[in-house]
Amino acid sequence: LLDEVASSAMFKGDVRLLAEVLAGESATPADLAQARQAVQRALGVGARVSSVKALADAITKLHAGERVAFALDDADRDKDDSYDMRLKILHDRDAPEHAPMPPGS
Secondary structure, eight states, rough: HHHHHHHGGHHHHHHHHHHHHOOTTOHHHHHHHHHHHHHHHHEEEEEEEEHHHHHHHHHHHHHHHHHHHTTOOOOOTTOOOHHHHHHHHHHHHSSSTTTOOOOOO
């Protein structure tokens, strides 16, 4: 994203050319300005920045939800309630009677 911000000045000529092509041969200056604005909105860094921000917010909320779901911050949980113990519980619950335990259990 930072590379795009740094190199965005190099593409100004390309944006102008693309706007001219989209506006058409008989475009008025107003049509050309409107086409240029549309191209800048579509290809601008602002749209990408908002997408990255939305993804970062979603990941933050996901991590908070995982911490609640797995009681990672719960001070009252048993000290013996380790990852291996949870894995064994899941294995015993879901595996058939004859299935071997995963290595390290």
